Amino acid sequence: MREIGIGLIGTGFMGRAHALAFHHAVSTFELSVKPRLVALADADAARAERCAADWGFAKACDWESLVNDPAVELVAITTPNRLHYPMTMAALAAGKAVYCEKPLAVTLDEASAMRDAAKRAGVVNRVGYNYLQNPMLKLARELIESGELGEITGYHGEFSEDFMGDPQAPFSWRCETEQAGGALADLGSHILSLSRFLLGDVAALCADLHTAHAERPHQGGRRRVEIDDQAHVLLRFANGAHGTLATSWLRHGRKNHLAFEVYGTRGTLAYDQERLNELRLYGTGGRPGLDGFRTLLSGPHLPDYAAFCPAAGHQLGYNELKTLEVRSLLEALAGNGALTGVDFQEAWEVERLAQAVRDSAREERWVRI
Amino acid sequence: MREIGIGLIGTGFMGRAHALAFHHAVSTFELSVKPRLVALADADAARAERCAADWGFAKACDWESLVNDPAVELVAITTPNRLHYPMTMAALAAGKAVYCEKPLAVTLDEASAMRDAAKRAGVVNRVGYNYLQNPMLKLARELIESGELGEITGYHGEFSEDFMGDPQAPFSWRCETEQAGGALADLGSHILSLSRFLLGDVAALCADLHTAHAERPHQGGRRRVEIDDQAHVLLRFANGAHGTLATSWLRHGRKNHLAFEVYGTRGTLAYDQERLNELRLYGTGGRPGLDGFRTLLSGPHLPDYAAFCPAAGHQLGYNELKTLEVRSLLEALAGNGALTGVDFQEAWEVERLAQAVRDSAREERWVRI
């Protein structure tokens, strides 16, 4: 079978998640191409060496060599946000396919440049919006598209966690302005992408960005924080629905609260990533008095669940969403583009919304998209 | 014991709720004054007669006579919104105490006039924000005020129902512009009052009003709808918290979804009126790994629960919140003002916010309060 040489940059949370996903895609699916783990790069060279050995990469190197290594056909980028742009551009310049973590870039200009470069290079390009791979969310989208909920009228979308909820939580790269840091970039990008996945284009928005904690501990002292701890947004979708969106990393008790409610003229859908195998559906038109929110459980009637387990209610985990994303990426590399996945164009749309949120908040006004 | 003559106007949903609450306050509490049910008025005179007999009122009459009846000391107003103003002004002019249903008025001007007249008259004045009487919400406020959640940073408030969710749900007085109709007036007033109850003054807001269904069936034909089906609002509180607020009567599956989430630097509180005997609390600072949202159940440790039942978890119902409101009203009439309750001044604050929402939505801009 044809093999694809993989170069992975970054060995943090997502670096490992990518590595696992490449392995698991192979063990789980009958793929059209097989990934070969060629090279692993990290700022910390010793760590790169150790991880390369542990994770089955043939070698470790610096990222520039990786990007230019002829054996590398796909570059997976899992470094902090600010590095997505230079690494992607270098990879595209070298003619490599790119699988970049979200958010695509720090500024909309960079995002545009990346999208254009990818288009010009004509290579497969994907962004790590893994949550959209959840078969329950694909079901959600199908229900919306099939008209099960009627015409969509209302929406609430949210992505909240609490890892910065303690005012003494330390400054990290996620707090740097030059990383387009902040909850909006870090978490908001996911809920923006999910909102688009479910309801399509946003026509206009009005936003409020809020920095609750203006300083954070940093290297023994304190450092000023300029990015947002939370964002609140009014949304009007092109399909006519109105709603709200919130994202925050201050919300105690929320560990992975990527959640939405979609309201239509005939029914309602609700979801919370903290129970990623469930979907709550309310439909009108049944026997009077016997309506109510129904808790659907994931199961093998959903092909992307069946790929992992033939029994309902046994549950997929977070890593398996990444495996699904990598599968879809590998199939795209094999020329089989039928599977879902977020490409640079779509990730750019997310950045466009994020930029609109920033503009709107700064100027305190509605922004048409 | 001293008796207070009660005149009640309106025999609909709230008319009956008031009548029941006067009875139940007597049977449930050791009151300082006893209500005497003097007169009942309704536009439909026959119905007023029938209800007066059923509900134990001494007589039925038209509302003007009721307001001027010397035996009536308190006028309870449960008519459609547009009538709150004339009926209240007449009652105040006759020197009567007033217990008016929410929202206080249709326009902020009327609300101001009502508040001023009540102040001048020097009479007890209350507005039917009965949800705030829930002992679980008083507990919520205490937890917030005592610093249990730390400094408050984030908020989401909502009141959604679905009784207008079907585009074919008929036009009613709640859809008339001259009633300040719409979800904002009908449901939004409750969540605005609850938001203030929990977090205090709003400093600024930006809102979006949405009419999803521009026509509704009416008297065999169809009638144009100009009021809002839903409202979405960005909020900044004087205490520094930021958040969102939503209200809608289109949201299928939501029957009485008056709900909030309050986020602080040390914990979180969440509530949904559809489970009015529960409160969800998340606190930091416990044993690592043993934190989690805790579902509190109402019980006799809360005095306003104990008044009804000595055993925990047995649950109060909606009508008992109204009974608590009437108790507080009667105690105020007896000169015992210690109990909570929303007076015209506070209800006017709610109208001020509602007006700000309308202004903001019309002009698409932030409004400072």
Added chain:
Amino acid sequence: MREIGIGLIGTGFMGRAHALAFHHAVSTFELSVKPRLVALADADAARAERCAADWGFAKACDWESLVNDPAVELVAITTPNRLHYPMTMAALAAGKAVYCEKPLAVTLDEASAMRDAAKRAGVVNRVGYNYLQNPMLKLARELIESGELGEITGYHGEFSEDFMGDPQAPFSWRCETEQAGGALADLGSHILSLSRFLLGDVAALCADLHTAHAERPHQGGRRRVEIDDQAHVLLRFANGAHGTLATSWLRHGRKNHLAFEVYGTRGTLAYDQERLNELRLYGTGGRPGLDGFRTLLSGPHLPDYAAFCPAAGHQLGYNELKTLEVRSLLEALAGNGALTGVDFQEAWEVERLAQAVRDSAREERWVRI
């Protein structure tokens, strides 16, 4: 309208609940007869006086006088279990209708004598199984009877609370053997009656009674406990279903956990009294992949809910179940027997099951009913 003279014995938890319910039945329903609160008795005469004044009874007296008072037509008995028998027998001997709290009696012999005496007296007789008045449970029974769940195959019933969960919780009359004390009598009687309400006759059972705490604090010292803290039962119903039943007052966190799951060949029903306005229904035969437990909310489509409130999801409380029970009792006194309610015959069936549980546990064997 015809009036019925009421004599109430006991002023504890249930005494007050009865008093409230008589008042609220009058204010809530159009009754065929009207209760007149004639006399209130309690072992503590001073308390009886005070409560009589507070609760609107014409006088206070001792229970023997009450029972023989010609103005008393119905005797409501809310005293500890051991007194149900002598008080009921005296009331029946005096030709009075009887409304006795559960459990009917301390021994099956007493229960049989009470049932027979009531039958001979030809008077209305009712027992306080108020939970069965919940409109959601009537809906549950209708769903079962209509075949919505198919043939019933499995069952779990439970009534657990935690008020004796602390080993230092003091000895009370509920711990006395001569009261048929214990969790089985106190809580178990409710779940036995509910099990019969839902599924009909039990054909055979096998039980285990357990005294976890053999002593409890009592009057400064400690007192031996001989009754059960919890009971566990295997059940076979006449309809063919098999299942389990548990009752305990040791279960921390359970405040009013009267709960069941009913499984049939076509669906499932689940309920927990701690959310008394909800019922969870699972039905097969819908669109594949769109099945799931549905949370039904109570609402005005259920007449016994509509009697209190015209809007769905607003919720009834515990006291309103008692009001429904008293309404049904008063209607029975007016000769209108159509409404549901547990009479002595049915309450005797519950005692028969409780006795079978005790026999089975003592002899460690299955008991056929």
Added chain:
Amino acid sequence: MREIGIGLIGTGFMGRAHALAFHHAVSTFELSVKPRLVALADADAARAERCAADWGFAKACDWESLVNDPAVELVAITTPNRLHYPMTMAALAAGKAVYCEKPLAVTLDEASAMRDAAKRAGVVNRVGYNYLQNPMLKLARELIESGELGEITGYHGEFSEDFMGDPQAPFSWRCETEQAGGALADLGSHILSLSRFLLGDVAALCADLHTAHAERPHQGGRRRVEIDDQAHVLLRFANGAHGTLATSWLRHGRKNHLAFEVYGTRGTLAYDQERLNELRLYGTGGRPGLDGFRTLLSGPHLPDYAAFCPAAGHQLGYNELKTLEVRSLLEALAGNGALTGVDFQEAWEVERLAQAVRDSAREERWVRI
């Protein structure tokens, strides 16, 4: 690194789960030994070939050759229950370590022989009770053992699914008597093992087995069913706790409802496998009125979670429990026995309980263990 030759028998649900788990253990953990996938066997030789290729096994063969293949050091058995005995005995006779799916055997005699043979062979032996690998259940056990709940008094354990709930669900090997078929063997073994995991030895039990559907469709006709569709059990634990246990494959809506409630003198724990990343804990002794069931979420404070993901609330899936089981097995093979896992001795204890259930049900009596 040392490698261990793996032979896997069976390519059904569990065959694939094992294969995946061997791969994922390698990618996820730093193992002390590395599995080498030597041979795959299945009754269907063509399928064995195909799966061997897909799953990375060096060859396919029949199970007898596999067991005697010198390159095979560990035999993993995922065939129907009746084959566990002969295959295990052959593997042990050939000196191989054995990883057998649950339940260990069809009869207690076979189970005893297997346990004894394993002991004599002195090889690593494990049984597929993967649910016990859930870090949340390890936390549950720690909480119980540390006394967090006080002295344990009450218990309910259950494993219910619904795949045989339809009376027309076809006969399968799981219905055959010679497989020790039935819900008890199939699902009950899991909840018996989990009960022991949490609370230790059962002292006595009394059980009821129930065949609801005496016939099932089979090969165009119908076939008689003699095994149980559900089992209900009274339990007394050696630690003094009493409780119930239920298992059924008829319970509509239950997809993987392995659940328990553990009650102690100081608190309560509750769990449902359908939300495998959650645990509900109720503790006494906190601030009055602020107690309540707390929903704990899994996270990286649990090392077996951290192995997969560094962020809380992201969730493990079912397959990752199997990966944890295989990791523990491989470590045991490397001589590192510290990790948890169910060996033949413990699995025999489960069979002893299952046998006691069958004896008790047949003879309708309590059985001491």
